[in-house]
Amino acid sequence: MTSGSEGGSKVLNEVLLAGHRRDDAPQPDEAPRTLWKPPAAAAVPQSDPVATLRAAILGKLAYGLGKSPATARDRDWFAATALALRDRVVDASLETAPFPHKRVYYLSLEFLIGRLLSDVMGNLDLVATARAALAGLGVDLDAVSDAEPDAALGNGGLGRLAACFMESMASLAIPAYGYGIRYDHGLFRQLIDDGVQREVPETWLAEGNPWEFERIESACTVGFGGEVAMTVQADGSLRRAWRPAEAVRAVPYDTPVVGRGGRHVNALRLWSARACEPVDLARFNAGDHVGAVSDRARAEAISRVLYPSDGTPAGQELRLRQEFFFTSASLQDLVRRHVAERGDLRSLPDHAAIQLNDTHPAIAVPELMRLLVDEHGLSWEDAWHVTTHTLGYTNHTLMPEALETWPVELMERLLPRHMQIIYLINWMHLEEVSRHRGTDAGYLAEVSLIEESHGKRVRMGHLAFLGARRVNGVSALHTELMRQTVFAPLHALDTDKIVNKTNGITFRRWLHNANPGLTRLAVEAVGPRVLDDPSHLAGLAAVAEDAGFQDRYAAVRRERKEALARVVQDRTGITLDPEALFDVQIKRIHEYKRQLLNILETVALYQAIKAEPHRDWPSRVKLFAGKAAPSYHQAKLIIRLASDVAKRVNADPDVAGRLTVAFVPNYSVSLAEAIIPAADLSEQISTAGLEASGTGNMKLALNGALTIGTLDGANIEIKDHVGADNIFIFGLDAAGVQRTKAQDGYAERAIAASPRLRAALDVIGAGGFSPGEPGRFRPLVDELTRGDRFLLTADFDDYWRVQREVDAAWVRRRSWWRAAILNTARTAWFSSDRTMREYAEEIWRVRVG
């Protein structure tokens, strides 16, 4: 079946799509997707912004949602407010503006955007106006904001980075499209049942999405399977054409991304998969009512759910279908736009920069070649020049188990033409390498696109590397390790290709919106210009020792801690004392991130307090949050251990008031926004060399939490900025990790040398926290005693030592606040505006502003 790809099937396709659209058309009680300005708005004097916005919201509520204020729920007020705000950003949006000289296309399988209302209100400077407009109707803005579901279209750092980059590009007026998948179900909702993680589907679209525009007119078709046909051209040359066996419609939905001040608006274009034919009428008429829609179910499965695997390639065919689906749709879309605006595809590199966020869209290399050569008739040489001057690739991990490879057999079946192109690229690449470097088989095997050690597999990282003009790492250390390890053989061929672009975070969300109290303090101290240019935060250093400023800084923190305590009480029943040091580790649960090291230290501290109950231990709250991949058993066991330790410690009167442990369920962007402004201590304790950058570390330091961490990822650069006196560093560095791993039996020796560690392992291994099931945590203890891949045992004693330095520092509260204020003052460099400026200059060569 090839309908939808060309020629005569087009008409049929449109008829089918029209029918399909009727199926999916909004029912009267669903949120509508059309824009409509209520005539009443015109009658309100423009000089009264509150009344104008209130009238707009009421208009949306009545004529957009069909609701009256009397029956409207918070969710309805949210939708009405979002629709009213969306009207205001349309005029500045990319779709309506004249076309720019060059655009950035950011391809990412994940966009962890969270809620948008406060983002949009903040960037339009309408928070106070919206609050007043709603208050006049007896509606509370905070309740309305809470009614917005989190758009959790990502797993963690990688997806959140893409969301921060989109916001910064809009604020810097860099013309850009984000391209991804509109998953019906984003990352699962995490329930904790008696310590056990349970996953339930997340349903962010259940009541519609007021931010997006469906753009059915820009839909395109993505093929799978089939064969490659060869035809002889008039001039005698051969032309290849892919004849897919299967076709899926890709329908785009645009969400406006509003920059600071509302002057520039980009689009996040997310693709939804639809069947070309909604129903097989022949089968239906023959009585096979289920089989008649099976093709549809197969097609639509592509955008049904986000893969919850984090940092490991999901081996499933569906994952490869997702990757190709959104990559092909995005490239078709931007090629079509370029042809419409400029005509000749050979000028694509002058007008488009395509960034691949990790290898998930690396299939862009052969897909762009296919579009240029097979569909648009460019020569191979011209097409390769265009491709390698348009694409950029960002690497996010060097861990071997996380490097994406696909079996050649699967690629040949699903994407036969792409496999041919990959072989041709590889052949030319190896020819060139052997011309310049000789034919050493070992070296050629290392740089080949095909890995042959366990069955033939395509190395997606190598493919992206060859197809890109620039390849970047995400922190100074990570970029250096790229050059020295995984990409060393390829790096030797072109030493200019790998560049560093240390990650960043958008301060509008992570400081201004998440921590308005601290933002107000900063504005009072250094002026409102700090809202546009975070480098002015540096001015806070001048008041870091001012007792009055410290008191106000502490009062803001105190208020956020009380608010967080209410959230934690509500979700876990655990009572937190806002006077205590809030020590937080919030991130995906992963062995390399070493939540287990933190729990071991918690257990050791618990034992130490019980042994010496009368010492004046400072009170500490240990807060954990994070999701585990559903099939990652060790990670789930770590969650269970944290919960079991919490249960025992929190109920023990011997430690009451000194140590409290809580695992807060369902970590998300919104929960991060509640925890980060309330944190005193930020745990960034990954095994050195394994956390590519981290961005949670930046959010917490910016909000004035002191970091306890290893010399890993961007921690190193955070230390360089805040100063060694204002951060707690411990443990092996990346080189030390390599040296230690080279020695046999390091774990046994470390455990033997540390009575404290041994005691903690013994009580956990013997069921001290799981009396009903003594062997529950044996797998965790066994991993540490036999092997300890992530060197927890090697770093434990130093971690304990530095944690006691934290205790001592917390007691000297004036110098603690000084250090906290200096963290806020000196982390301006970690703004994603800085990161985006660097990409714009050195990778994309696109004008800012």
Ligand SMILES: *Cc1c(COP(=O)(O)O)cnc(C)c1O
């Ligand atoms: C920032 C963020 C992350 C990344 O955290 P790391 O500590 O860098 O791993 C993950 N999830 C959410 C919701 C975030 O906001």
